[in-house]
Amino acid sequence: MKKSLQEDWNQKYASSLQTKLGWYEEDPAPSLAYIERCGLPKDAPILDVGSGMTTLISKLIDGGYQNIFAADISNIALEKARSLLSEEQQPHVRWIVDDIAHSTEIQNLEGIALWHDRAVFHFLTKDENRQAYLSLLQKVVKHGGHVIMATFALTGATHCSGFPVQGYSVDTLTKFMGEGFKLIEAMDYIYQMPSGDSRPYIYTHFERV
Ligand SMILES: C[S@@+](CC[C@H](N)C(=O)[O-])C[C@H]1O[C@@H](n2cnc3c(N)ncnc32)[C@H](O)[C@@H]1O
Structure with missing residues (x-):
């Protein structure tokens, strides 16, 4: 993990x-709608990468999902997110503290449905980091499993929170994901x-084939 x-x-x-x-959503409605359309059983393993303090986790639990992994490079985000949940x-x-581009923990998961x-x-x-992300995804998501990715659009900001970002169109992201999706x-x-x-943003839903 890159400590810095x-x-x-x-x-x-x-x-x-x-x-x-700057990325807070009171209601993560677009993600929830995409997730509902996956038609997953409520005990299906769901992995939210770069989860931060998203409200999505609480909404998923309230929607009956019981088997959720929340991963982020920031241990503080995950500690604060956890403290916001009820007993x-x-x-x-x-909760998994890990770097999606240099994974030591997420890589041990298997059979992720979403x-x-x-x-x-x-x-x-x-x-090299994008390729590491894709390899990780291929390792842990099961065949027939779902991938929902929401990224900045091509026309979006070039920086966020002081970090450079790479925007996507549906075409460029689909090309990146390759024939396996x-x-x-x-x-x-x-x-x-x-x-x-x-x-x-663009929202995309892929199935692992
Ligand atoms: C813009 S925030 C989005 C958080 C959350 N997904 C949401 O929608 O509220 C980006 C998140 O990615 C996490 N992150 C950034 N780089 C990461 C990496 N290499 N590995 C894991 N998490 C990372 C950050 O800590 C942060 O929580």
């Missing part, structure tokens, strides 16, 4: 309230930041 990257993200989470984070919610989540990534993959601006659906989406600014 972890420290940078830890600093952001240590110094901000959940609702003030009844907590047993349904396992990989969800909102606003994480676009931070991988080096080809079938595009099921995709959409453009405009995210409104807490500051009021807009960020154009």
Whole structure:
């Protein structure tokens, strides 16, 4: 794990309230809609990479999902996210501190039915890190499993939180995923930041074939 990257993200989470984070969603409706359409059994293993302090985890548990992994490079984000869950919610989540581009922990998972990534993959601006991400995904997601990725659009910001980002179109992301993944659906989406600014995203749903 890149300690400096972890420290940078830890600093952001240590110094901000959940609702003030530049990527906060009170209602992660686009992700929830995509996840519901996967038609998964409620005990299917779901992995949210770069989970941070997302409200998605709590909403998934409230929706009946019981087998959730939340992974992030920031241990502080995950500690704070955990503290926001009720005692009844907590047993349904396992927390994994790991770097998706240099994994030592996520790589031990197998049979993941759904990989969800909102606003994480676009931070991988080096080809070697993107390839490591794809290899990890292929290792842990089962055949017939689902991959939902929401990234900045090509027309989006070039930086986020001080980090450079790589935007995507549905075509460029589908090309990157390669022949092992079938595009099921995709959409453009405009995210409104807490500051009021807009960020154009693409949402994609692939199936591992
Ligand atoms: C913009 S935030 C999105 C958080 C969450 N997915 C959401 O929608 O609220 C990006 C997240 O990716 C995490 N992250 C960045 N680089 C990472 C890496 N290499 N490995 C794992 N997590 C990473 C950060 O700590 C942060 O929580």
